Amino acid sequence: MKYHEPRLISFTNAFVVTALYILFFILGSLIISPDRLKDLYLLLYLVVSAMILFLVSFFVFRFTLEKFIYSKIRLIYKSIHNIKRKKDEGRHQRIDSRLLDEVNQEVEEWQLEKSEEIEQLRQLEKYRREFIGNVSHELKTPLFNIQGYILTLLDGGLEDSSVNMEYLRRTEKSIERLIQVVEDLDEIAQLESGQIQLRIIRFDLVALTKEVIELLEMKADKKGIKLACSRQDKPVYVEGDQEKIRQVLTNLIENSIRYGSKKGRTKVSFFDMDEYILTEVTDNGIGIEPEEISRVFERFYRAQRGRATFAKGKGLGLAIVKHILEAHHQTVNVRSTIGVGTTFGFTMKKV
Ligand SMILES: Nc1ncnc2c1ncn2[C@@H]1O[C@H](COP(=O)(O)OP(=O)(O)OP(=O)(O)O)[C@@H](O)[C@H]1O
Ligand SMILES: [Mg+2]
Structure with a gap:
């Protein structure tokens, strides 16, 4: 936002007043007696009086203008400042000659903040309606x-x-x-x-994966899909809510069967990452279109191909997976290629 500083306006006004004074002075002198303009003392008087007039009118204009503007703006400034102060307690509340600069800056910040908030609310409203x-x-x-x-x-x-x-x-x-x-x-x-209290314990992630695989083997058999676990004998101890992580593995492996190809395979692999272990569930199924990948964790979102393959899905499994892992302060990711397969990976903290 652009605004004219009181200093500039006062300068211009004082300049105009002084110019008019000089003009009238010269015109007056010409009317009375043109010879007077040759008088050096009179010219000196004109210069000094014009300078004094300029300075006095500059300060008078500036003082009146600032007083007027500040009185109008002070209220707006205070309102904005008070709203901002709730988030920004530490900032000073000085109102002085730099007021306009500060108001300008704060209004700009405020406008940006508000438009971001409005955009977020719009998104939330759209999300809520959907x-x-x-x-x-x-x-x-x-x-x-x-x-x-x-x-x-x-x-x-x-x-x-x-x-x-x-x-x-x-x-x-x-x-x-x-x-x-x-x-x-x-x-x-x-x-x-955050109502669910996680029951954090130390457990073997490999053993848990094997249990889940055993339970889902019948379902996989029906589609001719082979389930495998990369690390059979070496345990990996992690920290987390065992039952919730069982749910994560069940949802991911169940998806790999649902959206896997007949006579395909699903492999669960583990990768060491210093303090963390990365677990990946890989299938060679139908895959997910690139433009849909980022949406599969949304509640009720079902990809086109997924819907065509398995009509009964609710589109809630991956939303639960994401929430469980977020509650553990862990991440989940997905990569997929149409006709090649899909990999879902999540991290867990090792202990
Ligand atoms: N391994 C996978 N291969 C291909 N598409 C997948 C895979 N996993 C998930 N998807 C896609 O992501 C969508 C969301 O999965 P999600 O598990 O949330 O829901 P769902 O399986 O449809 O239903 P449910 O709530 O019963 O699990 C699925 O509908 C499917 O389109
Ligand atoms: Mg599912």
């Missing part, structure tokens, strides 16, 4: 299914032995899905609000 839309969609589908099955049963299906058991089973499946969505959302909400 989130509510996703939740209602996720809940509506199984609810409508349940309603359909029950209505059919009430309309006589209950007595029809060829459909009654099947419809009850499907109702139960839809209820199970509802429970899963609500439980996942509840878990994310608790992790986000």
Whole structure:
């Protein structure tokens, strides 16, 4: 923002007043007697009086102007300063002749801060709207299914032995899905609000991985996928909540089976990184499009190819993984190539 300093305005005004004075003086002298202008004393008087007039009017203008501007601006300045002071306690609150510079600077800072805040709020609002839309969609589908099955049963299906058991089973499946969505959302909400207390213990990450692999082997077999762990015998002790890390490994390995290719393979590998251990889950499945990679950790986000491969996904597994690892102050990353495969990696602190 540009503004004219009172000093410059006062200088210009004083200059104009003095110029007018000199002009009128000369004109007056010419009218009275042109010869007077040849009088050296009179010229000296003109120069000295013009200088005095210039200085006096400069200071009078400046004083009046500053007083006027400051009185108008002081209130705005104080309001902005007070808002800023809440975040910026240590800063001085001086109001002196550099006031305009400070106001200018503070207004600029304030404007920048506010526009950033507005942008963040806009993003949050967009995110909130999308989130509510996703939740209602996720809940509506199984609810409508349940309603359909029950209505059919009430309309006589209950007595029809060829459909009654099947419809009850499907109702139960839809209820199970509802429970899963609500439980996942509840878990994310608790992790986000920091309500979940992690039970930090020392445990062997390799042994835990082997347990998870054993549990998921049946699922993998159905798709002809081989699950493998790179470090079979050497334990790696880490610090963390064992059950939550079990959930992380389960979600990642389950995804590698869901989105893996038939007769493919999933490998869990460990890499030493000084204080940390990096665990990577690699598959040779469908892969994720580059423009979608950054979004897979968002709640309810499902990549195009993933949705086509496995329709029942909720898009919540990776959001939970990310939250669990963030609660452990650890990171998770992903790299993927279409038609080659995907690798999810996360770190844990060694002990
Ligand atoms: N190993 C993988 N290979 C390819 N795509 C993947 C892989 N893992 C995740 N994705 C993509 O990321 C999306 C989000 O994964 P996420 O685990 O959060 O949800 P989901 O598997 O669809 O459902 P759920 O909540 O039941 O886990 C998936 O829908 C899929 O498109
Ligand atoms: Mg998943």
